[in-house]
Amino acid sequence: MAVATVAALLAALGGALWLAARRFVGPSVQRLHRGGDSGLMHGKTVLITGANSGLGRATAAELLRLGARVIMGCRDRTRAEEEAGQLRREICQAGGPELGPDSGGAGELVVKELDLASLRSVRSFCQEEEPRLDVLINNAGIFQCPYMKTEDGFEMQFGVNHLGHFLLTNLLLGLLKSSAPSRIVVVSSKLYKYGDINFEDLNSEQNYNKSFCYSRSKLANILFTRELARRLEGTNVTVNALHPGVVRTNLGRHIHIPLLVKPLFNLVSWAFFKTPLEGAQTSIYLASSPEVEGVSGKYFGDCKEEELLPKAMDESVAGKLWDVSEVMVGILK
Numbered sequence: 356m357a358v359a360t361v362a363a364l365l366a367a368l369g370g371a372l373w374l375a376a377r378r379f380v381g382p383s384v385q386r387l388h389r390g391g392d393s394g395l396m397h398g399k400t401v402l403i404t405g406a407n408s409g410l411g412r413a414t415a416a417e418l419l420r421l422g423a424r425v426i427m428g429c430r431d432r433t434r435a436e437e438e439a440g441q442l443r444r445e446i447c448q449a450g451g452p453e454l455g456p457d458s459g460g461a462g463e464l465v466v467k468e469l470d471l472a473s474l475r476s477v478r479s480f481c482q483e484e485e486p487r488l489d490v491l492i493n494n495a496g497i498f499q500c501p502y503m504k505t506e507d508g509f510e511m512q513f514g515v516n517h518l519g520h521f522l523l524t525n526l527l528l529g530l531l532k533s534s535a536p537s538r539i540v541v542v543s544s545k546l547y548k549y550g551d552i553n554f555e556d557l558n559s560e561q562n563y564n565k566s567f568c569y570s571r572s573k574l575a576n577i578l579f580t581r582e583l584a585r586r587l588e589g590t591n592v593t594v595n596a597l598h599p600g601v602v603r604t605n606l607g608r609h610i611h612i613p614l615l616v617k618p619l620f621n622l623v624s625w626a627f628f629k630t631p632l633e634g635a636q637t638s639i640y641l642a643s644s645p646e647v648e649g650v651s652g653k654y655f656g657d658c659k660e661e662e663l664l665p666k667a668m669d670e671s672v673a674g675k676l677w678d679v680s681e682v683m684v685g686i687l688k
């Protein structure tokens with residue numbers, strides 16, 4: 356009996372040590388920018404959707420440290436203002452450069468209301484005058500929610516992850532072109548592999564599978580990126596998509612996990628998932644690195660180009676999705 360107890364304790368201890376070792380010496384991505392690049396984004400304006408949480412928040416913090424004027428496009432202004440205040444304090448406490456447009460150090464944080472589940476909100480966001488836009492990061496996302504519709508009657512995951520960003524990008528293209536060289540970064544996911552574009556039921560009214568619909572929206576992100584890259588050839592505006600890895604964020608908020616096993620899931624996510632700062636490295640890389648200047652229409656993971664499945668490179672599906680999306684969001688000329 357005593358031997359069995361000792362063996363069980365040793366196994367538990369060994370497991371915990373192994374998890375901790377994985378967490379601290381595991382294959383996480385190195386932080387791209389350390390001390391030396393502080394002025395890299397100085398004078399540049401970056402818009403990040405969903406910047407109040409997870410990857411968007413970490414991306415905002417890093418680009419702010421690099422000197423950018425960061426616009427946080429968020430649906431809940433109060434929560435976003437709180438996060439912005441917290442970010443400013445974190446940077447000051449870390450002995451970072453001074454914040455503010457005239458400081459010459461870190462950049463400036465601006466919160467603007469943007470609900471991607473409302474075409475009206477996207478339009479009114481884009482009507483607010485901005486003199487320039489150097490980087491647009493389509494980051495906001497919703498994952499495996501129960502069946503819901505956006506204000507305009509679109510299935511929520513397709514509506515927010517694809518259509519809201521489709522309209523936003525199209526309405527900002529003029530500004531991005533006049534600010535060129537400029538960049539668009541699209542946060543997709545490896546889960547695109549399990550999606551299909553079912554043109555007969557894009558709103559999933561006949562059949563709703565929450566995993567499939569998330570994957571479809573992420574496949575749409577990549578098809579959109581490739582079609583847009585083709586349309587932007589010769590404009591000096593680039594667009595690339597990425598997979599951030601599996602990251603410990605609030606994305607799993609709609610996944611129901613029984614209370615008793617939640618600690619186990621927390622432990623597993625702590626041990627195996629990337630931190631938001633690690634997960635944000637590819638977004639930061641595509642937004643700021645001179646290495647990807649002029650690169651467009653590609654898909655990245657861990658700051659390296661990755662191959663896509665043929666279904667994500669199908670030009671006729673990408674073209675058709677573009678046309679259908681134009682009609683859905685009402686920008687057909």
Ligand SMILES: NC(=O)C1=CN([C@@H]2O[C@H](COP(=O)(O)OP(=O)(O)OC[C@H]3O[C@@H](n4cnc5c(N)ncnc54)[C@H](OP(=O)(O)O)[C@@H]3O)[C@@H](O)[C@H]2O)C=CC1
Pocket residue numbers: 404405406407408409410411428429430431469470471472473494495496497498515542543544545598599600601602603604605606607
């Ligand atoms: N975490 C991961 O493992 C992975 C994430 N991704 C992608 O990364 C991106 C960022 O997600 P992550 O940081 O993980 O998740 P979070 O849930 O932490 O952040 C998502 C952000 O999107 C915002 N958002 C959701 N719906 C809307 C809306 N209608 N209008 C405006 N903003 C909205 C959220 O706002 P609010 O807080 O108000 O809800 C939040 O700011 C997503 O596109 C996701 O698909 C891809 C692969 C893996």
Ligand SMILES: CC1=C(/C=C/C(C)=C/C=C/C(C)=C/C=O)C(C)(C)CCC1
Pocket residue numbers: 498543544545546600601602603604605606607608610612617620621624
């Ligand atoms: C942190 C955390 C969770 C987060 C899950 C996430 C963030 C899932 C991400 C999914 C992926 C890989 C999406 C790809 O596009 C759980 C399991 C809900 C509960 C325990 C704590």
